[in-house]
Amino acid sequence: MDKNRKTNFFVIILMNLIVYPMIFVWTGIIILVSPFLMLVIIISPFWRLDRFIRLFVWIYGRGWMAILSPFVRFKREGFTKTYPRPPCIMVINHQSFFDTYCMALFPFSDVTFAIRSWPFKLFWYAPFMRMARYLDVETLGWQATSEIGGKMLARQSSLLFFPEGHRSRDGNLGRFYSGAFKVAVDTGAKVVPVCISGTGDLLPPGRWWLAPTVIKLKALPPIDPNNFSGPMAHSQMRKHVKKKIAECLEEFQNC
């Protein structure tokens, strides 16, 4: 084994020995502290519980990122103090379980995740997801998702979709589902395509150990649903957004 491979092997072992216990402790702290904070929020006339939980999730994600930061570099592009401007619909490609925690790189915390049913079965997360009013798109169906999504947007909460529906198994961009774009067309909310890379190297599907990497997150210019028309407007929009994200991923690969 050459010197570089030995060093990499040592770093990976060290990373996993440090990161997993710290994430376990961080999750425990959050779960223990949350009831007391929620009690304060319920009594407070200034905060809504669901909005507070979304902030709490954002802070939790920040904690994950801080724990990983000795081994992972985070790069953010296209985000400013004023962009993306909430409320909007963000759509992002999906490579890893860790993608959800990277949403803490957003400059705002009020984000309602629209996701499939299985994360709602994780008993230690599910109560928070329900209280945050995350959308279980599989159970709700698209009609209800669009209606509730519209209400969340009206309450100034942005929506976040993974249009591939599941993590990419081979690192390539998968098929895009239309739901996010149907919500955009129904509500008139702009779509902000977001491109993520590197999480597939950190923790790809089917592997439990973490590896050092560079994670890049880039917000692309907004797409207005009013630029698409007809009964298949959402489908046209889906294809357009997928093209933009594919171009961005290619750009990342060539960097």
Place this chain on the structure above:
Amino acid sequence: MNDKEIIELVNTALAEEFELEIEDMKPEASLLDNLGLDSLDRVDMVIVLENQFNFKVREEETIRQIRTLGDIHDFVITKKHEIGSE
């Protein structure tokens, strides 16, 4: 247009719209489990077929009962024959 051509056209139109692999498009393929078409895709599927074959679908109950790609083939073939005999 014969039945084989209709089947090919259905497969091509759906593969293009829903980013499906042509080799996965077997008559016994379940729309949900094998092709991953959700409820919204089913609505879009009707529009795609209407545009492709120039007919209007009003048989909502029949559409709801469609489970496999073969059911779609049968539906479109029947529909085309009905239009041809009018």
